[in-house]
Structure formats: C-alpha cells, structure tokens
Amino acid sequence: MCVRTQSVLDMATTNKKARQLRDAVRRLVVAHNTMDEARRPCGAEMSVPNAHALLELLDREEPMTISSLAETLAIDRTNVSRLCARMEEAGELAKQAHPEDGRARVLRLTAQGKKIARSVDKSSTRHFANLAQTLGGSTGRVIEALEQLERAMALSKDNE
Numbered sequence: 001m002c003v004r005t006q007s008v009l010d011m012a013t014t015n016k017k018a019r020q021l022r023d024a025v026r027r028l029v030v031a032h033n034t035m036d037e038a039r040r041p042c043g044a045e046m047s048v049p050n051a052h053a054l055l056e057l058l059d060r061e062e063p064m065t066i067s068s069l070a071e072t073l074a075i076d077r078t079n080v081s082r083l084c085a086r087m088e089e090a091g092e093l094a095k096q097a098h099p100e101d102g103r104a105r106v107l108r109l110t111a112q113g114k115k116i117a118r119s120v121d122k123s124s125t126r127h128f129a130n131l132a133q134t135l136g137g138s139t140g141r142v143i144e145a146l147e148q149l150e151r152a153m154a155l156s157k158d159n160e
Contacts, residue, residue, distance in 0.1 A: 025149075049075060049083055051124075054092070054109070054117035063098060063106040092116055 056072055057064060064072075070080040084107060087093035092113035098104035109117055132139045 046120075047083075049073060049079070050087065051120050053080075053083060053087065054113065054120050055124075057093070057107060057109050058114065058117040058121060060108075065098065065104045065106060067104075069107060087113065 052073055053069060056069060066081050066084055067077055069084070070077040073080065075083075084093055084095070088095065091110055094108055094110050095105040096108065098106050135142055
C-alpha cells in the first residue's frame with residue numbers, strides 16, 4: 001500500500017471516530033435535557049448559564065468579577081455581563097466595587113440568589129445521585145473518562 005493511500009485511510013478512520021465522538025457528546029447533551037428548559041436537571045426553569053453562574057457564586061470565598069465568571073463558564077464576557085444584569089434585575093445578584101480595583105465589580109449572590117442557588121444545588125445533586133446509583137461501580141470510570149474528554153477539549157481549544 002502506498003503512503004498516500006495509507007494517509008487517506010488514516011484520515012477516513014480519524015473522521016469516522018470524530019463523527020462518533022461528536023454524536024456521542026451530542027446524545028449526552030440531549031439525554032441530559034439541557035436543551036429542554038422545562039426539564040433541566042437543576043430543577044428550575046432557567047438557562048443553563050444562569051444555573052451554572054448561581055452554583056459558581058454560591059459560597060464563594062474569593063471575589064469573582066464578570067471577567068472571572070466568564071472565564072470559568074467559558075462564555076463570552078459580553079454574554080455573561082448580560083446574564084449578570086438579568087440576575088441583578090431578578091434580585092439574585094449584587095455588584096460591589098472590587099476592594100483592590102475600583103474599575104472592576106465583585107459579584108455576590110443576594111439572600112434570594114443564595115436560596116435559589118441552594119435549591120439548584122440540591123436538585124442537581126439529587127439528579128446526579130440517581131445517575132451515580134444507576135452507574136454503580138462504574139461511576140469512577142465515567143468521571144475519569146469525562147475528565148479526560150474535558151482535558152482533550154481544553155487542549156484542542158488551545159490549539160485552534
């Protein structure tokens with residue numbers, strides 16, 4: 001077999017695996033109901049970024065700015081800024097001057113925001129406890145595989 005033919009076969013195999021991985025991740029997202037706002041695992045009818053922001057800000061020790069929240073959630077800073085504005089309007093979030101940088105604002109949950117965040121935490125923990133129980137002894141392997149996928153995605157993102 002010539003080198004060119006081998007290269008074409010290798011590319012076809014790589015593309016097949018790429019599509020299988022893409023489809024598996026897509027099925028995982030769909031199975032987890034993240035697309036259906038009424039059936040989200042967090043137990044509340046809110047956007048996924050809103051639920052994740054609440055959980056990130058819950059019981060946070062160090063101050064978090066819009067920029068640091070955007071980085072943590074891997075969402076554009078402008079979109080996180082809009083999300084924070086909506087959360088502030090809803091009474092979930094308050095912004096304060098950063099103690100070290102007067103230009104920046106520190107985000108903190110209000111009492112109402114903490115109550116909602118704890119409810120999201122409780123509902124999602126219950127949801128994942130059910131999944132862990134269903135997975136049984138393979139839970140650790142699934143977590144390891146997902147962490148490996150996360151690392152690969154981060155490396156791929158860095159190389160783009």
